[in-house]
Amino acid sequence: MSHNYQYDFEWNYNADEPKRERLFPLFKAVFNMKESDLKALYASGFANPTYTPFTYFHDGIAVANVSMFELPMRIGGRRVNAAGIQSVMTDPGHRGRGLFRQLFETMLTELDRRHEAGFLFTDSPRLYEGFGFREVEETFFVSPYRYRPGGPSTRSIRSIPSLRKLSLTNAEDVQVIQEQFRQHAPVSSVFAPMSHGASFYLNMLDPQLQSNLYYSEQLKALIVCKFEGETLKLYDIVGRRIPKLDEAAAAIGEPVSKVECYFHPDLLHPGPWTPIPSPGHLMVRGAIELPKQIHFPITAAF
Template sequence: MEYAKINGKEYQFVVGYGKNNELRKGLNDLTKKIFGFDFEQWYQDGYWKNQYIPYSLIDGDKTVSNVSVNLMDFKVFGEEKRYIQLGTVMTDPDYREQGLSRVLCERAIADYRDKCDLIYLFANNSVLGFYPKFGFKEVKQCQCVKKAVAIHTDVSVKKLTMSDFNNRSFLIDKVTNAIPISKVSMRANAELIMFYCTLFMKNNVYYLDDYDAVIIAGFTEDTLKVMDIFCTKDIPLDSILNALANESVSRINLFFTPQDTSSYETILFEGDETLFAMRKDLLLLKSNQFMFPILSHA
Protein backbone atom coordinates (compact mmCIF):
# COMPACT_ATOMS: atom_id res chain seq x y z
CA MET A 1 0.00 0.00 0.00
CA GLU A 2 1.38 3.38 -1.02
CA TYR A 3 0.81 6.73 0.67
CA ALA A 4 1.39 10.35 -0.29
CA LYS A 5 1.93 13.11 2.26
CA ILE A 6 0.63 16.49 1.03
CA ASN A 7 0.66 19.62 3.18
CA GLY A 8 1.20 17.53 6.28
CA LYS A 9 -1.75 15.20 5.58
CA GLU A 10 -1.39 11.58 4.51
CA TYR A 11 -3.48 10.08 1.72
CA GLN A 12 -3.63 6.57 0.32
CA PHE A 13 -2.39 6.57 -3.28
CA VAL A 14 -3.93 3.98 -5.64
CA VAL A 15 -3.46 3.33 -9.37
CA GLY A 16 -5.31 1.23 -11.94
CA TYR A 17 -7.86 -0.41 -9.68
CA GLY A 18 -10.81 -0.84 -12.05
CA LYS A 19 -11.64 -4.37 -10.92
CA ASN A 20 -11.68 -3.43 -7.22
CA ASN A 21 -15.35 -2.91 -6.35
CA GLU A 22 -14.74 -0.70 -3.33
CA LEU A 23 -12.17 1.56 -5.00
CA ARG A 24 -14.22 1.78 -8.18
CA LYS A 25 -17.24 2.88 -6.14
CA GLY A 26 -15.15 5.65 -4.62
CA LEU A 27 -14.15 6.87 -8.05
CA ASN A 28 -17.75 6.67 -9.26
CA ASP A 29 -18.97 8.64 -6.25
CA LEU A 30 -16.48 11.44 -6.92
CA THR A 31 -17.11 11.45 -10.68
CA LYS A 32 -20.85 11.68 -10.16
CA LYS A 33 -20.40 14.48 -7.64
CA ILE A 34 -18.15 16.53 -9.93
CA PHE A 35 -19.32 15.65 -13.45
CA GLY A 36 -22.77 14.13 -12.99
CA PHE A 37 -22.04 10.66 -14.41
CA ASP A 38 -20.14 7.54 -13.38
CA PHE A 39 -18.34 4.59 -14.96
CA GLU A 40 -20.27 1.71 -13.41
CA GLN A 41 -22.45 0.72 -16.36
CA TRP A 42 -19.43 0.99 -18.65
CA TYR A 43 -17.59 -1.40 -16.34
CA GLN A 44 -20.52 -3.80 -15.96
CA ASP A 45 -20.94 -3.95 -19.73
CA GLY A 46 -17.32 -5.11 -19.98
CA TYR A 47 -15.87 -2.04 -21.71
CA TRP A 48 -13.51 -0.80 -18.98
CA LYS A 49 -10.44 -2.86 -19.73
CA ASN A 50 -6.79 -1.83 -19.72
CA GLN A 51 -6.63 1.58 -21.37
CA TYR A 52 -8.25 3.71 -18.64
CA ILE A 53 -5.98 3.94 -15.58
CA PRO A 54 -7.11 6.10 -12.65
CA TYR A 55 -4.57 7.68 -10.30
CA SER A 56 -6.41 8.54 -7.08
CA LEU A 57 -5.91 9.86 -3.57
CA ILE A 58 -8.07 8.49 -0.76
CA ASP A 59 -8.73 10.02 2.63
CA GLY A 60 -10.04 7.31 4.95
CA ASP A 61 -12.62 5.53 2.79
CA LYS A 62 -13.32 8.48 0.50
CA THR A 63 -11.77 9.13 -2.91
CA VAL A 64 -10.97 12.85 -2.89
CA SER A 65 -8.87 13.50 -5.99
CA ASN A 66 -8.20 11.79 -9.31
CA VAL A 67 -6.29 12.08 -12.57
CA SER A 68 -6.75 9.28 -15.09
CA VAL A 69 -4.22 8.10 -17.67
CA ASN A 70 -5.69 6.98 -20.99
CA LEU A 71 -3.50 4.89 -23.28
CA MET A 72 -4.24 6.10 -26.80
CA ASP A 73 -3.05 4.67 -30.10
CA PHE A 74 -3.48 7.00 -33.07
CA LYS A 75 -2.65 7.12 -36.73
CA VAL A 76 -1.47 10.71 -37.15
CA PHE A 77 -0.85 12.00 -40.67
CA GLY A 78 -0.05 8.43 -41.75
CA GLU A 79 2.19 7.46 -38.82
CA GLU A 80 1.41 5.15 -35.90
CA LYS A 81 1.65 6.95 -32.56
CA ARG A 82 1.26 6.19 -28.86
CA TYR A 83 -0.27 9.12 -27.04
CA ILE A 84 -1.22 9.55 -23.38
CA GLN A 85 -4.32 11.55 -22.56
CA LEU A 86 -4.97 12.79 -19.04
CA GLY A 87 -8.63 12.96 -18.11
CA THR A 88 -11.20 12.85 -15.30
CA VAL A 89 -9.12 15.45 -13.46
CA MET A 90 -11.13 16.26 -10.35
CA THR A 91 -10.90 17.03 -6.65
CA ASP A 92 -13.64 17.03 -4.06
CA PRO A 93 -14.56 20.67 -3.26
CA ASP A 94 -13.64 20.14 0.41
CA TYR A 95 -10.07 19.20 -0.60
CA ARG A 96 -9.25 21.81 -3.22
CA GLU A 97 -6.38 24.30 -3.06
CA GLN A 98 -4.25 21.67 -1.29
CA GLY A 99 -2.12 20.56 -4.25
CA LEU A 100 -3.71 17.13 -4.69
CA SER A 101 -4.24 17.38 -8.46
CA ARG A 102 -0.70 18.70 -8.85
CA VAL A 103 0.76 15.63 -7.13
CA LEU A 104 -1.31 13.25 -9.25
CA CYS A 105 -0.48 15.04 -12.51
CA GLU A 106 3.23 15.03 -11.69
CA ARG A 107 3.15 11.31 -10.95
CA ALA A 108 1.24 10.42 -14.12
CA ILE A 109 3.53 12.55 -16.29
CA ALA A 110 6.63 11.03 -14.70
CA ASP A 111 5.33 7.50 -15.29
CA TYR A 112 4.68 8.04 -19.01
CA ARG A 113 6.94 10.87 -20.13
CA ASP A 114 9.40 8.53 -21.84
CA LYS A 115 6.83 6.00 -23.05
CA CYS A 116 4.88 8.03 -25.59
CA ASP A 117 5.00 10.55 -28.42
CA LEU A 118 2.63 13.01 -26.74
CA ILE A 119 0.92 13.72 -23.44
CA TYR A 120 -2.21 15.84 -23.79
CA LEU A 121 -5.45 16.84 -22.12
CA PHE A 122 -8.52 19.02 -22.54
CA ALA A 123 -8.96 21.72 -19.89
CA ASN A 124 -12.06 23.72 -19.09
CA ASN A 125 -11.82 27.49 -18.96
CA SER A 126 -11.54 27.65 -15.17
CA VAL A 127 -8.12 25.94 -15.06
CA LEU A 128 -6.29 27.30 -18.10
CA GLY A 129 -3.47 28.62 -15.92
CA PHE A 130 -2.91 25.30 -14.15
CA TYR A 131 -1.47 23.03 -16.83
CA PRO A 132 1.31 25.27 -18.22
CA LYS A 133 2.98 24.84 -14.80
CA PHE A 134 3.76 21.24 -15.84
CA GLY A 135 5.14 22.20 -19.24
CA PHE A 136 1.96 21.85 -21.28
CA LYS A 137 1.48 24.19 -24.24
CA GLU A 138 -1.82 25.27 -25.72
CA VAL A 139 -2.61 23.79 -29.14
CA LYS A 140 -5.29 25.23 -31.42
CA GLN A 141 -7.69 22.84 -33.13
CA CYS A 142 -9.49 23.43 -36.42
CA GLN A 143 -12.90 22.19 -37.50
CA CYS A 144 -14.13 21.28 -40.97
CA VAL A 145 -17.57 22.61 -41.90
CA LYS A 146 -19.56 22.91 -45.12
CA LYS A 147 -22.95 23.77 -46.52
CA ALA A 148 -25.16 20.76 -47.07
CA VAL A 149 -26.37 20.03 -50.57
CA ALA A 150 -29.82 18.48 -50.85
CA ILE A 151 -29.32 15.24 -52.78
CA HIS A 152 -31.97 12.52 -52.96
CA THR A 153 -30.60 9.12 -52.03
CA ASP A 154 -32.18 5.71 -51.63
CA VAL A 155 -29.58 4.58 -49.11
CA SER A 156 -31.34 3.13 -46.08
CA VAL A 157 -30.48 4.51 -42.65
CA LYS A 158 -31.07 2.34 -39.60
CA LYS A 159 -30.85 3.58 -36.02
CA LEU A 160 -28.97 1.18 -33.78
CA THR A 161 -30.40 0.55 -30.32
CA MET A 162 -27.61 0.68 -27.79
CA SER A 163 -29.62 -1.14 -25.12
CA ASP A 164 -29.56 -4.20 -27.39
CA PHE A 165 -26.57 -6.50 -26.85
CA ASN A 166 -26.45 -7.57 -30.51
CA ASN A 167 -26.42 -3.96 -31.69
CA ARG A 168 -23.58 -3.15 -29.28
CA SER A 169 -21.57 -6.14 -30.47
CA PHE A 170 -22.22 -5.10 -34.06
CA LEU A 171 -20.95 -1.59 -33.33
CA ILE A 172 -17.80 -2.91 -31.64
CA ASP A 173 -17.05 -5.02 -34.72
CA LYS A 174 -17.40 -2.02 -37.04
CA VAL A 175 -15.25 0.20 -34.83
CA THR A 176 -12.57 -2.49 -34.52
CA ASN A 177 -12.37 -3.15 -38.27
CA ALA A 178 -12.87 0.36 -39.61
CA ILE A 179 -10.40 1.94 -41.98
CA PRO A 180 -9.08 5.39 -40.96
CA ILE A 181 -11.15 8.21 -42.44
CA SER A 182 -9.46 11.06 -40.58
CA LYS A 183 -5.98 12.55 -40.53
CA VAL A 184 -5.80 11.96 -36.77
CA SER A 185 -7.54 8.64 -36.21
CA MET A 186 -7.90 6.79 -32.90
CA ARG A 187 -7.08 3.11 -33.23
CA ALA A 188 -7.86 0.01 -31.13
CA ASN A 189 -10.01 1.77 -28.56
CA ALA A 190 -13.53 0.45 -29.04
CA GLU A 191 -14.12 0.66 -25.29
CA LEU A 192 -13.91 4.47 -25.32
CA ILE A 193 -16.31 4.65 -28.26
CA MET A 194 -18.69 2.40 -26.32
CA PHE A 195 -18.48 4.72 -23.32
CA TYR A 196 -19.98 7.47 -25.46
CA CYS A 197 -22.41 5.30 -27.38
CA THR A 198 -23.92 3.67 -24.30
CA LEU A 199 -24.17 6.89 -22.31
CA PHE A 200 -24.12 10.35 -23.86
CA MET A 201 -24.78 9.37 -27.49
CA LYS A 202 -26.89 6.25 -27.17
CA ASN A 203 -29.58 7.82 -29.37
CA ASN A 204 -27.15 8.99 -32.08
CA VAL A 205 -25.85 5.76 -33.63
CA TYR A 206 -26.85 5.05 -37.24
CA TYR A 207 -26.00 2.30 -39.71
CA LEU A 208 -25.91 2.57 -43.50
CA ASP A 209 -26.09 -0.95 -44.87
CA ASP A 210 -25.26 0.07 -48.45
CA TYR A 211 -21.89 1.41 -47.31
CA ASP A 212 -21.39 -0.85 -44.28
CA ALA A 213 -20.82 2.33 -42.31
CA VAL A 214 -21.75 3.39 -38.78
CA ILE A 215 -22.21 7.11 -38.16
CA ILE A 216 -22.30 8.75 -34.74
CA ALA A 217 -24.14 12.01 -35.34
CA GLY A 218 -26.72 14.44 -34.02
CA PHE A 219 -29.03 17.07 -35.44
CA THR A 220 -29.25 20.60 -34.00
CA GLU A 221 -31.75 22.82 -35.79
CA ASP A 222 -30.44 22.93 -39.38
CA THR A 223 -27.01 21.44 -38.62
CA LEU A 224 -25.81 17.85 -38.90
CA LYS A 225 -23.06 17.30 -36.33
CA VAL A 226 -20.96 14.27 -37.27
CA MET A 227 -18.90 12.93 -34.38
CA ASP A 228 -17.28 10.02 -36.21
CA ILE A 229 -17.75 7.46 -38.95
CA PHE A 230 -16.67 3.82 -38.89
CA CYS A 231 -16.57 2.25 -42.32
CA THR A 232 -14.97 -0.98 -43.54
CA LYS A 233 -14.94 0.13 -47.18
CA ASP A 234 -13.35 3.08 -48.94
CA ILE A 235 -16.52 5.09 -49.51
CA PRO A 236 -16.47 8.81 -50.43
CA LEU A 237 -17.27 10.77 -47.30
CA ASP A 238 -19.82 12.95 -49.11
CA SER A 239 -21.80 9.84 -50.10
CA ILE A 240 -22.14 8.85 -46.45
CA LEU A 241 -23.03 12.36 -45.32
CA ASN A 242 -25.60 12.85 -48.08
CA ALA A 243 -27.35 9.66 -47.04
CA LEU A 244 -27.82 10.90 -43.48
CA ALA A 245 -28.58 14.57 -44.15
CA ASN A 246 -32.28 15.26 -44.63
CA GLU A 247 -33.96 18.18 -46.36
CA SER A 248 -33.89 20.30 -43.20
CA VAL A 249 -30.09 20.13 -42.96
CA SER A 250 -28.27 23.13 -44.43
CA ARG A 251 -24.92 22.79 -42.67
CA ILE A 252 -22.59 19.94 -41.78
CA ASN A 253 -20.03 20.19 -38.96
CA LEU A 254 -17.40 17.48 -38.60
CA PHE A 255 -15.86 16.72 -35.22
CA PHE A 256 -12.83 15.02 -36.78
CA THR A 257 -10.52 16.01 -39.61
CA PRO A 258 -11.18 14.04 -42.82
CA GLN A 259 -8.37 12.80 -45.02
CA ASP A 260 -9.50 15.14 -47.81
CA THR A 261 -10.43 18.61 -46.57
CA SER A 262 -10.58 20.30 -49.97
CA SER A 263 -14.37 20.62 -50.06
CA TYR A 264 -14.62 21.98 -46.50
CA GLU A 265 -14.14 25.34 -44.87
CA THR A 266 -11.58 24.98 -42.08
CA ILE A 267 -12.26 27.23 -39.11
CA LEU A 268 -10.76 27.67 -35.66
CA PHE A 269 -12.59 25.34 -33.29
CA GLU A 270 -14.06 27.15 -30.32
CA GLY A 271 -15.36 24.60 -27.83
CA ASP A 272 -15.80 24.51 -24.08
CA GLU A 273 -12.32 23.04 -23.56
CA THR A 274 -8.76 23.96 -24.55
CA LEU A 275 -6.22 21.42 -25.78
CA PHE A 276 -2.87 21.31 -24.00
CA ALA A 277 0.02 19.03 -24.99
CA MET A 278 3.68 18.26 -24.36
CA ARG A 279 6.44 15.95 -25.65
CA LYS A 280 7.91 15.40 -29.09
CA ASP A 281 4.77 15.52 -31.27
CA LEU A 282 3.82 18.96 -29.95
CA LEU A 283 5.46 20.73 -32.91
CA LEU A 284 3.84 18.32 -35.37
CA LEU A 285 0.38 19.17 -34.10
CA LYS A 286 1.00 22.91 -33.80
CA SER A 287 2.14 23.06 -37.42
CA ASN A 288 -0.95 21.34 -38.87
CA GLN A 289 -4.67 22.05 -39.02
CA PHE A 290 -6.42 19.19 -37.27
CA MET A 291 -8.91 18.13 -34.64
CA PHE A 292 -8.69 15.22 -32.23
CA PRO A 293 -11.84 13.16 -32.93
CA ILE A 294 -14.39 14.29 -30.38
CA LEU A 295 -15.10 10.68 -29.36
CA SER A 296 -11.45 10.25 -28.41
CA HIS A 297 -11.84 12.72 -25.53
CA ALA A 298 -11.47 10.91 -22.21
Protein backbone atom coordinates in the same frame (compact mmCIF):
# COMPACT_ATOMS: atom_id res chain seq x y z
CA MET B 1 -10.25 24.64 11.52
CA SER B 2 -7.21 22.84 10.06
CA HIS B 3 -6.96 19.06 9.71
CA ASN B 4 -3.88 16.86 9.53
CA TYR B 5 -5.19 14.26 7.13
CA GLN B 6 -3.26 11.10 6.33
CA TYR B 7 -3.44 9.95 2.73
CA ASP B 8 -2.72 6.56 1.19
CA PHE B 9 -1.50 6.49 -2.42
CA GLU B 10 -2.46 3.71 -4.83
CA TRP B 11 -2.15 3.44 -8.60
CA ASN B 12 -2.72 1.02 -11.47
CA TYR B 13 -5.44 -0.92 -9.64
CA ASN B 14 -8.19 -0.64 -12.26
CA ALA B 15 -8.32 -4.39 -12.92
CA ASP B 16 -9.37 -4.95 -9.31
CA GLU B 17 -13.14 -4.40 -9.36
CA PRO B 18 -13.69 -3.68 -5.63
CA LYS B 19 -10.80 -1.19 -5.59
CA ARG B 20 -11.93 0.36 -8.87
CA GLU B 21 -15.42 0.96 -7.56
CA ARG B 22 -14.02 2.93 -4.61
CA LEU B 23 -13.43 5.71 -7.20
CA PHE B 24 -17.06 5.89 -8.24
CA PRO B 25 -18.28 8.12 -5.37
CA LEU B 26 -15.59 10.67 -6.28
CA PHE B 27 -16.87 10.72 -9.87
CA LYS B 28 -20.33 11.39 -8.45
CA ALA B 29 -19.11 14.16 -6.11
CA VAL B 30 -17.00 16.01 -8.71
CA PHE B 31 -18.63 15.27 -12.09
CA ASN B 32 -22.09 14.12 -11.00
CA MET B 33 -21.57 10.85 -12.88
CA LYS B 34 -23.91 8.05 -11.93
CA GLU B 35 -22.27 4.99 -10.42
CA SER B 36 -24.70 2.89 -12.47
CA ASP B 37 -23.33 4.40 -15.71
CA LEU B 38 -19.75 3.62 -14.67
CA LYS B 39 -20.68 0.04 -13.80
CA ALA B 40 -22.49 -0.26 -17.13
CA LEU B 41 -19.33 0.88 -18.95
CA TYR B 42 -17.38 -2.06 -17.53
CA ALA B 43 -20.24 -4.50 -18.01
CA SER B 44 -20.58 -3.43 -21.65
CA GLY B 45 -17.02 -4.38 -22.57
CA PHE B 46 -16.16 -0.85 -23.76
CA ALA B 47 -13.92 0.05 -20.81
CA ASN B 48 -10.31 0.76 -21.76
CA PRO B 49 -8.09 -1.88 -20.11
CA THR B 50 -5.15 0.57 -20.11
CA TYR B 51 -6.99 3.09 -17.91
CA THR B 52 -4.55 3.79 -15.04
CA PRO B 53 -5.71 5.75 -11.97
CA PHE B 54 -3.35 7.53 -9.57
CA THR B 55 -5.32 8.07 -6.38
CA TYR B 56 -5.10 9.38 -2.85
CA PHE B 57 -7.39 7.68 -0.33
CA HIS B 58 -8.34 8.91 3.15
CA ASP B 59 -9.78 6.26 5.47
CA GLY B 60 -10.36 4.07 2.42
CA ILE B 61 -12.30 6.77 0.56
CA ALA B 62 -10.95 8.20 -2.71
CA VAL B 63 -10.41 11.95 -2.29
CA ALA B 64 -8.14 12.88 -5.23
CA ASN B 65 -7.36 11.26 -8.56
CA VAL B 66 -5.64 11.68 -11.93
CA SER B 67 -5.84 8.99 -14.61
CA MET B 68 -4.11 8.25 -17.91
CA PHE B 69 -4.82 5.75 -20.66
CA GLU B 70 -3.19 4.65 -23.89
CA LEU B 71 -4.43 6.77 -26.80
CA PRO B 72 -2.77 5.58 -30.01
CA MET B 73 -3.20 8.29 -32.64
CA ARG B 74 -2.83 8.57 -36.41
CA ILE B 75 -1.05 11.90 -36.91
CA GLY B 76 0.46 13.04 -40.18
CA GLY B 77 0.11 9.56 -41.64
CA ARG B 78 1.97 7.74 -38.85
CA ARG B 79 1.03 6.02 -35.62
CA VAL B 80 1.87 8.06 -32.53
CA ASN B 81 2.09 6.36 -29.15
CA ALA B 82 0.15 8.95 -27.15
CA ALA B 83 -1.75 8.97 -23.87
CA GLY B 84 -4.93 10.65 -22.76
CA ILE B 85 -5.36 12.27 -19.36
CA GLN B 86 -8.74 12.35 -17.66
CA SER B 87 -10.58 11.90 -14.35
CA VAL B 88 -8.73 14.84 -12.77
CA MET B 89 -10.74 15.33 -9.59
CA THR B 90 -10.35 16.29 -5.95
CA ASP B 91 -13.06 16.10 -3.32
CA PRO B 92 -14.05 19.66 -2.29
CA GLY B 93 -13.20 18.93 1.33
CA HIS B 94 -9.60 18.03 0.46
CA ARG B 95 -8.69 20.80 -1.96
CA GLY B 96 -5.86 23.24 -1.33
CA ARG B 97 -3.53 20.53 0.03
CA GLY B 98 -1.39 19.97 -3.06
CA LEU B 99 -2.92 16.57 -3.81
CA PHE B 100 -3.61 17.36 -7.46
CA ARG B 101 -0.04 18.54 -8.12
CA GLN B 102 1.52 15.53 -6.42
CA LEU B 103 -0.65 13.08 -8.35
CA PHE B 104 -0.22 14.92 -11.65
CA GLU B 105 3.57 15.00 -11.38
CA THR B 106 3.65 11.31 -10.50
CA MET B 107 1.42 10.49 -13.45
CA LEU B 108 3.53 12.59 -15.86
CA THR B 109 6.66 10.67 -14.87
CA GLU B 110 4.96 7.48 -16.00
CA LEU B 111 3.48 9.13 -19.10
CA ASP B 112 6.83 10.51 -20.27
CA ARG B 113 8.46 7.12 -19.77
CA ARG B 114 5.99 5.31 -21.99
CA HIS B 115 4.54 7.80 -24.48
CA GLU B 116 5.53 10.36 -27.11
CA ALA B 117 2.77 12.78 -26.19
CA GLY B 118 -0.07 13.41 -23.79
CA PHE B 119 -3.45 14.98 -24.59
CA LEU B 120 -6.12 16.42 -22.33
CA PHE B 121 -9.29 18.51 -22.56
CA THR B 122 -9.89 21.23 -20.00
CA ASP B 123 -11.81 24.39 -19.20
CA SER B 124 -8.74 25.69 -17.30
CA PRO B 125 -5.80 25.68 -19.74
CA ARG B 126 -3.60 27.87 -17.54
CA LEU B 127 -3.68 25.20 -14.86
CA TYR B 128 -1.71 22.85 -17.11
CA GLU B 129 0.73 25.22 -18.80
CA GLY B 130 3.11 24.91 -15.84
CA PHE B 131 3.25 21.16 -16.48
CA GLY B 132 4.54 21.62 -20.02
CA PHE B 133 1.21 21.52 -21.87
CA ARG B 134 0.40 23.85 -24.73
CA GLU B 135 -3.04 24.67 -26.07
CA VAL B 136 -3.91 23.60 -29.61
CA GLU B 137 -6.68 25.26 -31.61
CA GLU B 138 -9.23 22.90 -33.09
CA THR B 139 -11.12 23.66 -36.28
CA PHE B 140 -14.10 22.02 -37.87
CA PHE B 141 -14.41 21.93 -41.65
CA VAL B 142 -17.14 23.34 -43.90
CA SER B 143 -17.66 22.70 -47.59
CA PRO B 144 -20.39 23.31 -50.13
CA TYR B 145 -21.57 19.93 -51.36
CA ARG B 146 -24.60 19.08 -53.44
CA TYR B 147 -26.42 15.79 -53.22
CA ARG B 148 -29.95 15.07 -54.37
CA PRO B 149 -31.58 11.67 -53.92
CA GLY B 150 -33.24 9.97 -56.84
CA GLY B 151 -36.58 11.66 -56.26
CA PRO B 152 -38.27 14.28 -54.10
CA SER B 153 -37.75 13.64 -50.40
CA THR B 154 -39.49 15.08 -47.41
CA ARG B 155 -38.43 12.36 -44.99
CA SER B 156 -36.67 13.00 -41.71
CA ILE B 157 -33.29 11.34 -41.31
CA ARG B 158 -34.84 9.43 -38.40
CA SER B 159 -37.10 7.52 -40.80
CA ILE B 160 -34.58 6.62 -43.49
CA PRO B 161 -34.76 2.84 -44.03
CA SER B 162 -31.05 2.60 -44.90
CA LEU B 163 -30.04 3.95 -41.47
CA ARG B 164 -30.82 2.14 -38.27
CA LYS B 165 -31.05 4.28 -35.18
CA LEU B 166 -29.07 2.78 -32.27
CA SER B 167 -29.56 2.90 -28.51
CA LEU B 168 -27.25 1.93 -25.65
CA THR B 169 -30.25 0.43 -23.88
CA ASN B 170 -30.69 -2.16 -26.64
CA ALA B 171 -28.36 -5.16 -26.25
CA GLU B 172 -28.38 -5.89 -30.01
CA ASP B 173 -27.44 -2.28 -30.77
CA VAL B 174 -24.59 -2.39 -28.26
CA GLN B 175 -23.33 -5.53 -30.00
CA VAL B 176 -23.40 -3.69 -33.34
CA ILE B 177 -21.36 -0.83 -31.85
CA GLN B 178 -18.85 -3.27 -30.37
CA GLU B 179 -18.45 -5.03 -33.71
CA GLN B 180 -17.60 -1.78 -35.50
CA PHE B 181 -14.92 -0.93 -32.95
CA ARG B 182 -13.18 -4.32 -33.13
CA GLN B 183 -11.36 -3.56 -36.37
CA HIS B 184 -12.27 0.01 -37.25
CA ALA B 185 -10.13 2.33 -39.37
CA PRO B 186 -9.10 5.77 -38.09
CA VAL B 187 -11.48 8.39 -39.47
CA SER B 188 -8.51 10.43 -40.75
CA SER B 189 -4.86 9.84 -41.61
CA VAL B 190 -4.03 13.45 -40.72
CA PHE B 191 -5.30 13.41 -37.13
CA ALA B 192 -7.53 10.82 -35.47
CA PRO B 193 -7.63 8.42 -32.53
CA MET B 194 -7.01 4.81 -33.52
CA SER B 195 -9.19 3.40 -30.74
CA HIS B 196 -11.78 5.34 -28.76
CA GLY B 197 -14.46 2.85 -27.78
CA ALA B 198 -14.56 3.80 -24.08
CA SER B 199 -14.85 7.52 -24.81
CA PHE B 200 -17.45 6.80 -27.48
CA TYR B 201 -19.58 4.85 -24.99
CA LEU B 202 -19.33 7.50 -22.27
CA ASN B 203 -20.10 10.35 -24.67
CA MET B 204 -23.10 8.45 -25.98
CA LEU B 205 -24.61 8.53 -22.49
CA ASP B 206 -25.59 12.09 -23.45
CA PRO B 207 -29.11 11.59 -24.86
CA GLN B 208 -28.68 14.47 -27.30
CA LEU B 209 -25.57 12.94 -28.86
CA GLN B 210 -27.00 9.43 -28.75
CA SER B 211 -30.00 10.68 -30.75
CA ASN B 212 -27.58 11.20 -33.67
CA LEU B 213 -26.17 7.63 -33.63
CA TYR B 214 -26.99 5.43 -36.63
CA TYR B 215 -25.80 2.25 -38.29
CA SER B 216 -25.60 1.93 -42.07
CA GLU B 217 -25.93 -1.65 -43.25
CA GLN B 218 -24.92 -0.42 -46.70
CA LEU B 219 -21.62 1.01 -45.44
CA LYS B 220 -21.14 -1.43 -42.54
CA ALA B 221 -20.36 1.57 -40.37
CA LEU B 222 -21.62 3.70 -37.52
CA ILE B 223 -22.49 7.25 -38.56
CA VAL B 224 -22.93 10.01 -35.99
CA CYS B 225 -24.64 12.87 -37.80
CA LYS B 226 -27.57 15.24 -37.93
CA PHE B 227 -29.22 17.69 -40.32
CA GLU B 228 -29.95 21.38 -39.96
CA GLY B 229 -31.95 22.16 -43.06
CA GLU B 230 -29.79 20.83 -45.89
CA THR B 231 -26.58 21.08 -43.85
CA LEU B 232 -25.20 17.68 -42.97
CA LYS B 233 -23.19 17.71 -39.74
CA LEU B 234 -20.84 14.73 -39.55
CA TYR B 235 -19.39 13.96 -36.11
CA ASP B 236 -17.85 10.51 -36.56
CA ILE B 237 -17.78 7.46 -38.80
CA VAL B 238 -16.71 4.12 -37.33
CA GLY B 239 -16.18 1.15 -39.61
CA ARG B 240 -13.53 -1.03 -41.22
CA ARG B 241 -13.11 1.59 -43.91
CA ILE B 242 -14.01 5.26 -44.15
CA PRO B 243 -16.46 5.86 -47.00
CA LYS B 244 -16.17 8.73 -49.44
CA LEU B 245 -18.62 11.58 -48.95
CA ASP B 246 -20.56 10.55 -52.05
CA GLU B 247 -21.09 7.10 -50.53
CA ALA B 248 -22.08 8.49 -47.14
CA ALA B 249 -24.55 10.96 -48.67
CA ALA B 250 -26.10 8.23 -50.80
CA ALA B 251 -26.41 5.94 -47.77
CA ILE B 252 -28.11 8.70 -45.78
CA GLY B 253 -30.30 9.57 -48.74
CA GLU B 254 -31.33 13.14 -47.88
CA PRO B 255 -30.76 16.39 -49.83
CA VAL B 256 -27.47 18.05 -48.93
CA SER B 257 -26.22 21.53 -49.84
CA LYS B 258 -23.44 21.91 -47.27
CA VAL B 259 -21.36 19.66 -45.05
CA GLU B 260 -19.83 20.44 -41.66
CA CYS B 261 -17.23 17.87 -40.70
CA TYR B 262 -16.11 17.62 -37.07
CA PHE B 263 -13.03 15.52 -37.83
CA HIS B 264 -10.31 16.03 -40.43
CA PRO B 265 -11.97 15.24 -43.79
CA ASP B 266 -8.89 14.07 -45.73
CA LEU B 267 -10.32 10.57 -46.31
CA LEU B 268 -13.86 11.80 -46.88
CA HIS B 269 -13.69 14.33 -49.71
CA PRO B 270 -11.08 16.60 -51.35
CA GLY B 271 -13.14 19.70 -50.63
CA PRO B 272 -12.54 22.62 -50.81
CA TRP B 273 -12.91 22.79 -47.02
CA THR B 274 -12.94 25.98 -45.00
CA PRO B 275 -11.57 25.59 -41.45
CA ILE B 276 -13.67 27.24 -38.73
CA PRO B 277 -12.31 27.72 -35.16
CA SER B 278 -14.01 25.36 -32.74
CA PRO B 279 -14.69 26.12 -29.06
CA GLY B 280 -13.00 24.13 -26.34
CA HIS B 281 -9.49 23.67 -25.00
CA LEU B 282 -7.38 20.78 -26.26
CA MET B 283 -3.87 20.62 -24.79
CA VAL B 284 -0.83 18.56 -25.70
CA ARG B 285 2.48 17.80 -24.02
CA GLY B 286 5.52 16.46 -25.83
CA ALA B 287 7.86 17.39 -28.68
CA ILE B 288 5.37 16.30 -31.31
CA GLU B 289 4.50 18.42 -34.34
CA LEU B 290 0.79 18.54 -35.03
CA PRO B 291 -0.90 19.39 -38.34
CA LYS B 292 -2.05 23.00 -38.65
CA GLN B 293 -5.75 22.11 -38.68
CA ILE B 294 -7.10 19.32 -36.49
CA HIS B 295 -10.24 18.25 -34.69
CA PHE B 296 -10.87 15.46 -32.19
CA PRO B 297 -14.20 13.78 -32.97
CA ILE B 298 -16.59 14.80 -30.20
CA THR B 299 -17.32 11.10 -29.72
CA ALA B 300 -13.64 10.62 -28.76
CA ALA B 301 -13.41 13.59 -26.38
CA PHE B 302 -12.46 12.81 -22.81
